[in-house]
Amino acid sequence: MSKARSIGGKPLRPESLMMSYGYDPRLSEGAVKCPIFQTSTFAFESAEAGKAFFEVAYGLREQRSGEEMGLIYSRLNNPDLEILEGRLALWDDAESCAVFESGMAAITTSLLAYLTPGDVLVHSEPLYGGCDHFVKHFLPRMGIIPVGFQAGVPMAELAADLTARIAGRPVAAALLETPANPTNALVDIRGVADLVHSLAPADRAAVVMVDNTFLGPLWQHPLEHGADLVLYSATKFIGGHSDVIAGAASGSVEVMLPIRTLRTFMGTMAGPWTGWLLLRSLETLKMRMTAAMKNARYVADYLAEHPKVEEVHYLGHLSKASPMQETYRRQCVAPGSMISFEVHGGEAGAFRFLNALTMVKLAVSLGGTESLAQHPGSMTHADIPPADQARMGITPGMVRLSVGVEHYEDLIADLAQALGAA
Numbered sequence: 359m360s361k362a363r364s365i366g367g368k369p370l371r372p373e374s375l376m377m378s379y380g381y382d383p384r385l386s387e388g389a390v391k392c393p394i395f396q397t398s399t400f401a402f403e404s405a406e407a408g409k410a411f412f413e414v415a416y417g418l419r420e421q422r423s424g425e426e427m428g429l430i431y432s433r434l435n436n437p438d439l440e441i442l443e444g445r446l447a448l449w450d451d452a453e454s455c456a457v458f459e460s461g462m463a464a465i466t467t468s469l470l471a472y473l474t475p476g477d478v479l480v481h482s483e484p485l486y487g488g489c490d491h492f493v494k495h496f497l498p499r500m501g502i503i504p505v506g507f508q509a510g511v512p513m514a515e516l517a518a519d520l521t522a523r524i525a526g527r528p529v530a531a532a533l534l535e536t537p538a539n540p541t542n543a544l545v546d547i548r549g550v551a552d553l554v555h556s557l558a559p560a561d562r563a564a565v566v567m568v569d570n571t572f573l574g575p576l577w578q579h580p581l582e583h584g585a586d587l588v589l590y591s592a593t594k595f596i597g598g599h600s601d602v603i604a605g606a607a608s609g610s611v612e613v614m615l616p617i618r619t620l621r622t623f624m625g626t627m628a629g630p631w632t633g634w635l636l637l638r639s640l641e642t643l644k645m646r647m648t649a650a651m652k653n654a655r656y657v658a659d660y661l662a663e664h665p666k667v668e669e670v671h672y673l674g675h676l677s678k679a680s681p682m683q684e685t686y687r688r689q690c691v692a693p694g695s696m697i698s699f700e701v702h703g704g705e706a707g708a709f710r711f712l713n714a715l716t717m718v719k720l721a722v723s724l725g726g727t728e729s730l731a732q733h734p735g736s737m738t739h740a741d742i743p744p745a746d747q748a749r750m751g752i753t754p755g756m757v758r759l760s761v762g763v764e765h766y767e768d769l770i771a772d773l774a775q776a777l778g779a780a
């Protein structure tokens with residue numbers, strides 16, 4: 359395997375490794391690009407080799423040092439997934455990564471790997487609509503108690519109330535989304551991790567999981583800030599072209615083991631074609647995210663000055679007075695390219711604006727090369743009752759904009775004419 363990670367003792371950066379890391383052309387007829395291994399199963403060289411692979415795969419014994427784990431069956435492993443996982447792990451400097459067929463598959467498999475009946479799951483609010491539903495409507499049926507707290511409120515103000523509501527029950531995990539979708543409110547990962555780790559059951563460690571879809575894997579590295587696991591909807595920035603649904607989880611070998619094992623038995627892994635598409639996407643990840651991040655600043659500056667825009671939620675505009683400013687400086691590398699803003703005139707105003715857009719597409723999802731706009735209150739977060747939406751800061755006039763890689767002047771021209779119609 360071509361695993362050179364440094365030249366002359368200098369480590370190579372992730373973007374330099376995305377074209378080659380983990381792939382050996384000699385194993386594939388010299389092909390420069392990793393082929394799609396569109397196969398469900400792999401031939402063993404001998405019965406003894408097959409036996410040895412299964413012993414390791416099913417945890418019947420430890421892997422011997424120097425022993426290469428062989429390929430068995432594409433629900434357990436496949437070259438496209440293994441190479442992709444190796445490359446994805448580099449961005450978060452994680453030991454291990456697992457790829458899934460959707461972001462929801464990554465998140466639900468990770469939660470179920472760690473939660474047992476009677477456990478508390480601490481979570482930030484708002485969460486992505488699908489996660490909110492799973493946490494509040496499915497997990498309680500399994501006897502798991504979700505305890506939520508508002509993103510953006512400093513931990514010092516939250517700790518006493520949160521501890522009281524946990525009421526001495528075992529906290530097995532936390533699910534944090536920061537920045538929160540769609541408000542861009544930040545959670546202090548270190549602050550929550552310290553609290554949650556101190557409230558873990560006596561016999562287990564609490565696992566702090568961060569949904570890093572909005573800023574990762576470039577602009578925020580949760581493992582450096584106290585998280586145990588990083589989760590992604592790889593459908594968004596990692597895939598980056600709005601043409602594939604996928605997810606990922608990264609962490610230490612130890613934290614990943616129960617997740618990887620449950621993935622095998624639930625069958626939530628990604629297929630080889632998804633793996634191949636993401637390998638292709640990773641080659642341009644840094645370029646795409648950097649271009650979109652630069653565009654977003656022009657767009658946010660324009661929106662902030664517009665008379666029909668009431669408020670702009672953009673990480674690059676946090677004021678010195680904001681309690682999130684300190685968290686942003688410590689935890690985030692750049693403000694990313696997600697903006698939400700409030701259009702005058704509530705839902706009717708927001709709808710007039712969305713219907714008038716010509717270049718920007720009216721669609722949910724985010725992180726693609728093209729700019730997308732949607733209305734969280736009636737679309738991605740429609741499942742959340744209006745009173746809860748208001749508490750979470752999701753207002754009727756709110757529009758969420760994912761800024762793409764178009765020319766920023768064309769983007770601003772489209773926003774300007776649509777705001778004229780609002």
Ligand SMILES: *Cc1c(COP(=O)(O)O)cnc(C)c1O
Binds near residue numbers: 460463535539
């Ligand atoms: C889209 C999204 C998800 C769900 O991912 P899918 O790939 O659609 O399953 C989870 N969290 C966040 C923050 C998202 O934006």
